[in-house]
Amino acid sequence: MDLRKLKNLGKRARRLRSFAVGRVMRGAAVVAVALASAWLGIMLGGPVRANVGPVELGMTAEPSWTGETVLDAHPFGTLLFDTHDAPVGLRLTLENINTARVAMILDNPRMSARLPAMMEKELREGVRTLVIRALVCGLAGGLIGSLIVFRRPGPALAGLLSAVVAIAGTGAAVALTFRPSAVVEPKYTGLLAGAPSLVGDAESIVTRFESYRTQLAKLVNNVSQLYDTVSALPLYDSDPASIRILHVSDIHLNPIAWNVIRSLTEQFKIDAVVDTGDLTDHGTGPEDKFTEEISRLGLPYVFVRGNHDSGSTQKAVAKQKGAVVLDDTVKTVAGLRIYGLGDPRFTPDKSVSVDSDLESLAAFGSEHAARLGLERKPVDLVAVHDPTIARQFSGRAPMILAGHSHERSTELLPSGTRLLVQGSTGGAGLRALEHDEPTPVAASVLYFDRKSHRLRAWDDITLGGLGEQSVQIERHVESAPGRTISPGPTVSPSPTGATTGATPP
Secondary structure (H helix, E strand, C coil): HHHHHHHHHHHHHHHHHHHHHHHHHHHHHHHHHHHHHHHHHHHHHEEEEEEEEEEEEEEEEEECCCCCCEEECCCCCEECCCCCCEEEEEEEEEECCCCCHHHHHCHHHHHHHHHHHHCCCHHHHHHHHHHHHHHHHHHHHHHHHHHHHCCCHHHHHHHHHHHHHHHHHHHCCCCCCCHHHHHHHEEEEECCCCCCCCCHHHHHHHHHHHHHHHHHHHHHHHHHHHHHHHHCHHHHHHHEEEEEEEEEEECCCCCCHHHHHHHHHCCCCCCEEECCCCCCCCCCCCHHHHHHHHHHHHEEEEECCCCCEEECHHHHHCCCEEEEEECCCEEECEEEEEECCCCCCCCCCCCCCCCCCHHHHHHHHHHHHHHHCCCCCCCCECCCCCCCHHHHHCCCCEEECCCCCCCCCEEEEECCCEEECCCCCCHHHHHHHCCCCCCCCCEEEEEEEECEEEEEEEEEEEECCCCCCEEEEEEEECCCCCCCCCCEEEEEECCCCEEEEEEEC
């Protein structure tokens, strides 16, 4: 009898477990169907059109892991704004130009004065309409989709509840993570659709190199002009009182870089160029002729030696008109006091054995940073080649520029100093052909306040490498340009490669 009871209890337990698993799976299926139907409803019924000033915009809510706002100005490209963190994005599409409104604005000066406020109001109304329509269509989609799939009122109501919870949660995430300041930090991405595809595979690059240089220069000009037109967001961008510095690095004997530098200096009205090294590849005498392009730029060119630049390279640069070579020296250029330090190594190829130990580089940087700290007048900018050496100058200046890694990055050090490591302005030179993916051509335009000599903003400019024609310009705004810079502990590498605090000598 006891055995029979135990068997019955086991059967009941299995039935309960099976029932519970079935309920969970049915619930998961209801939620999945409701969410998919809600998104489908938003995509089909949610898009709206709104007149915003002289243009007609299409507004769409769409799934997005990054939660960004995208302004699509086809065929020129797109502007991306990192406005929020939620699984929904806002896409604004330029649909049409309202010629009647354009004529009205041009003919009526009062209308022009009221245009910014009018555009803000109409944009806000359009977004409000989009939110309401997306809410209604999403809930209707969740209910109808669940009813069609399960054909019972119970699962349909559960689907509706799931859609309500999902939409409410997404809305709350948007509201809590919304960043209005993101509108002054646009990222422009675009492809020059009208430019001919002059460069193909790596084998044809050498024979068509001159054509590629010409097209790349035109590409930089066109895109920078477009960016200057559509992104007059922060006032300092057009402020004549700002000092504009072009940061380049790791050109590695690539003549394309001179086309890019000339285009950027003209389009962005650059006051001076700062090159953080590796201008050449092997530092040989024949490579010295490459430095003659510096004198043709017609503006100050600050240079610090990289580990691929020899002493002969440094002397060749110093002979060029406008060149300012810094090697443990300070000079005032374009109104900024700049300290520069050449790289202690010379490694033209792997056959040359030098001490590249991180601790040795950190000690080298700390020694010179301590000397710089004895200067009576502080410096505004430090330029070195290697980021390991650069970190030792933390607290000695508000801004440090470096290169070497062929990959752009920026870091706000604990002392308040900002470190900007540049990518390769030469696309890593001809060595880029050794890889499947070409190394991007990178440079940055830095905007300094003429009175305080502090960084206010910077534009990171990235061009596709050899054989590509893509361009990206990304705006960054310094959140606290007047922050206090405190000479705190320097940052030196640990044996494992991590960074630890160390007291400067």
